Amino acid sequence: MKWLMLFTLLSTSSVMAKPLHETYLEKKYYYSALNEFFFETYNKPITEKVVNKLEEILFFTGVEILEDYDEDLLLKYPSSSIRFILGRKYYQRGHTKKALKYLENIHPKHRYFPEGKMVEAQVYFKMGDKSKEESAVTKCVKSAAVLEGEAANEKIARYYKMIEEVCLINAARNSFTRGEYSQALTNYEKIPKTSYKWPYVLLEKAWVHYQLKDYNRALGLLSTYKSPLLDTYFFPEAEYLSALAYFRLCLYDDSLIILNEYYQSYRPRFAQLHKVLSSHKNSKVFFYDALVDDAEGFNSNEEFVKKIFTRLKKQIRFSLDSNTIYKLNREINQIHAKEPKETQLELMPHLADVRENIKTKINYNAKKDIFDFLQTVPLYSAELFKLNLEIVSRQRDLLYKSSQLTTDKKKRTRGEFSNVKRSSIEHFWKFEGEFWADELGDYSLGLKSNCAEVKIEEK
Amino acid sequence: MKIVLLILQLAFIESAFGEEKVIYEYKKYEKFDLGNLEVQGELIAPGDISVRERDRKKFNLDFYERKDFSSFVKQDIEAFR
Numbered sequence: 223m224k225w226l227m228l229f230t231l232l233s234t235s236s237v238m239a240k241p242l243h244e245t246y247l248e249k250k251y252y253y254s255a256l257n258e259f260f261f262e263t264y265n266k267p268i269t270e271k272v273v274n275k276l277e278e279i280l281f282f283t284g285v286e287i288l289e290d291y292d293e294d295l296l297l298k299y300p301s302s303s304i305r306f307i308l309g310r311k312y313y314q315r316g317h318t319k320k321a322l323k324y325l326e327n328i329h330p331k332h333r334y335f336p337e338g339k340m341v342e343a344q345v346y347f348k349m350g351d352k353s354k355e356e357s358a359v360t361k362c363v364k365s366a367a368v369l370e371g372e373a374a375n376e377k378i379a380r381y382y383k384m385i386e387e388v389c390l391i392n393a394a395r396n397s398f399t400r401g402e403y404s405q406a407l408t409n410y411e412k413i414p415k416t417s418y419k420w421p422y423v424l425l426e427k428a429w430v431h432y433q434l435k436d437y438n439r440a441l442g443l444l445s446t447y448k449s450p451l452l453d454t455y456f457f458p459e460a461e462y463l464s465a466l467a468y469f470r471l472c473l474y475d476d477s478l479i480i481l482n483e484y485y486q487s488y489r490p491r492f493a494q495l496h497k498v499l500s501s502h503k504n505s506k507v508f509f510y511d512a513l514v515d516d517a518e519g520f521n522s523n524e525e526f527v528k529k530i531f532t533r534l535k536k537q538i539r540f541s542l543d544s545n546t547i548y549k550l551n552r553e554i555n556q557i558h559a560k561e562p563k564e565t566q567l568e569l570m571p572h573l574a575d576v577r578e579n580i581k582t583k584i585n586y587n588a589k590k591d592i593f594d595f596l597q598t599v600p601l602y603s604a605e606l607f608k609l610n611l612e613i614v615s616r617q618r619d620l621l622y623k624s625s626q627l628t629t630d631k632k633k634r635t636r637g638e639f640s641n642v643k644r645s646s647i648e649h650f651w652k653f654e655g656e657f658w659a660d661e662l663g664d665y666s667l668g669l670k671s672n673c674a675e676v677k678i679e680e681k
Numbered sequence: 682m683k684i685v686l687l688i689l690q691l692a693f694i695e696s697a698f699g700e701e702k703v704i705y706e707y708k709k710y711e712k713f714d715l716g717n718l719e720v721q722g723e724l725i726a727p728g729d730i731s732v733r734e735r736d737r738k739k740f741n742l743d744f745y746e747r748k749d750f751s752s753f754v755k756q757d758i759e760a761f762r
Contacts, residue, residue, distance in 0.1 A: 286762055310762070337761060344754060388757050395750035422753075429747045466744060537760045587759075594756075605745045612742050 243279070249560075251553055252282040253576060254569045264295055273301045285334070286546055290579055302332040310341050318345050336366035336385045343389065347396045355396065362389035377541070384538055387419050395426065403430050418536055421447075421455045428463055437467040438667040445667075454529040458602040461488065465609055472627055472673040474613045481610050484603075491526040492599050498527050499592055509588035510581050513540065530595070534588055543584050550577045627672045 241262050246255035256279045263272050280288075280303045288296060288307050296304050309324030322345055328338040339362035346355035366386035373379035394409035410427050413420055424443050431440040444464045447455060461484045468477040498520070502508035512520075512531050520528050534540060554573050557566055620626060 310758075314759075341758060344758065385761075388761075392754050392757070395754055399749040399751075426750060426753070432746070462745075466746075469744075539760050539762055542762065591756075601745070608742050609744060612744075 243275075247279060249556075250282075251557060251569070252279060253287065253550060253553055253573055254557070255279050256283050256287065257572050260291065260295060264298060268298055268300070273299060276301050277303060281333075283549075284542060284546060286542055286580070287576065289583070290576060302328045303334060306332075306334040306338045309338060313341050313345055318349055321345050330361075330365065333369065336362050336369060336382060336389075339365065340385055340389050340392065343396075344392060347392075352400075356393070359389050359393045362386070377545075381538055384418065387413055387417050391419060391423060391426075398426070398430055398433075401433075403434050406430050421452050425457055425460050425463070428460070428467075432463060432467060432470075435470075437471050438669055440464075440467045441667045441669070454533050456488070456526075456529070458484075458488065458492075458599050462602040462605055462609075465606060469609055469613065471669055471671050473669060474617060474627075477609065477613055481606055484606055489603070492596065494524060495527050495530065495592070496596060498524060499589075499596070503589070503593075506582060506585055508585070509592070510585040513584065513588055514544075530592060531588070534591055539587065540584065543580055546580050547577060550580070627674070 241258070243255045243258035243262055246252075246258055259276060259279055266272075276299055280301075285303050285307050288304070293308070293311070296308060305324040305328050309321045309328070312318075312321035312324065322342065325338045325342040325345065328335050332338075339358045343355050343358035343362060346352075346358055363386050366382045366389065370379050370382035370386065373382060390409045390412050394406040397403070397406035397409065407427065407430055410423055410430070413423050417423075424446055428440040428443040431437075431443065441464060444460050444467075446452060447457070447460055461480060465477045465480040465484075468474075468480065513535055550573060554570065554577070557569055557573070561569070
């Protein structure tokens with residue numbers, strides 16, 4: 223009898239000992255397991271075993287899902303994933319010391335270590351600590367390269383490649399802010415043309431060359447955006463910088479051509495974009511649907527809007543969030559098919575909420591990105607208008623002084639090789655009316671500055 | 682007597698309402714000898730007519746030039762999650 227009682231007790235305790243989150247984990251209900259895990263552990267001592275279990279579950283769910291959980295709850299778990307999420311959050315709120323407290327303690331072998339170092343480098347940049355910033359960048363680049371090599375699939379490898387590149391680009395940007403233009407260019411040059419970030423880098427490199435007063439190289443880089451390969455990339459800032467570079471070379475007519483093109487061609491496109499988006503600004507699904515359905519709902523005259531959405535879809539964030547929705551749908555379908563009604567009623571509301579939150583997040587982020595882009599338009603439109611005024615004013619002054627700029631329009635050529643500045647590692651290609659993929663990003667104009675004045679001789 | 686008064690009254694009314702023709706005649710020719718003209722007073726103006734030169738207003742507007750890429754850094758970090 224005693225043996226029977228002992229056996230009953232042992233069998234009960236073994237059932238009791240297996241937490242529900244373990245059961246869900248075995249059945250591959252990862253999102254349900256995570257939620258159950260927090261319920262079962264939040265008011266108990268957090269041991270290393272508990273932390274390891276959390277890491278195991280987060281490996282399958284990703285950390286995006288943690289956005290839904292209370293910060294005080296997350297603070298109880300000293301895991302690298304949680305440290306990464308909290309450090310990133312504090313960085314975004316501008317709490318540098320708190321951000322460092324978490325970011326510096328991410329385990330070097332952890333999968334979020336490179337991304338953590340990427341954020342950490344920016345924290346040190348904000349604090350003005352250049353040596354620690356550079357050290358964080360080096361660690362970011364090295365660890366991302368290692369994890370890229372060990373990646374289980376192409377998507378994960380792409381994620382680490384992107385981390386590596388963004389670390390280098392941020393280092394270049396920080397050098398630019400400090401006025402270290404050569405150092406900035408060295409880091410920008412490390413970004414290959416095959417990179418998703420490369421089209422964005424062109425504009426930034428053009429600014430560096432502008433600050434170095436190499437207006438020809440800046441103009442050459444910006445001309446790359448006219449290539450059909452880059453037709454989804456349009457930045458008002460690039461148009462403005464082109465007009466400004468021509469202006470600095472006193473090539474006022476060229477500046478005016480850019481200005482007219484902007485007003486005639488691009489402004490109507492922005493108006494079109496603004497119109498489409500304003501009518502859906504309160505929608506909770508429009509931007510999500512446009513991204514997921516490949517922007518099929520747009521008319522043929524809204525091609526520009528479609529291109530913007532295509533650009534947004536290339537973001538890592540969209541890829542991760544879409545993947546989360548895919549995995550959530552799979553879990554929901556499995557529970558629906560395999561579990562009894564009671565379990566379904568217990569798990570489904572949470573999963574449906576999580577899925578809805580992710581969709582809302584995608585919708586919000588897309589809306590924010592597009593409106594942020596649209597908000598830059600008035601600034602550059604106003605600057606272009608000022609530039610127009612200044613050009614008209616200078617041309618009028620020349621007329622009153624009976625002067626003209628050195629280069630006679632009729633005699634003017636489109637540049638000479640002697641006006642092209644280039645370093646030993648920079649290529650030089652002559653533009654002959656066609657864009658070639660291997661030449662993109664290496665163009666430089668060879669225009670002579672037209673700023674000296676000569677008196678017009680009386681006939 | 683009454684007849685005399687009536688005649689005087691009529692004469693007065695006629696003179697009051699009647700229009701007198703006034704003919705103005707201008708001189709058809711007049712000669713001025715400018716050389717002999719003298720103006721009394723002191724010369725206080727400069728000897729020749731001059732206009733003071735003034736500079737034309739120059740705009741020289743300040744144009745926006747990027748000094749940092751902080752907004753791009755923020756966007757890129759947020760683009761991961």
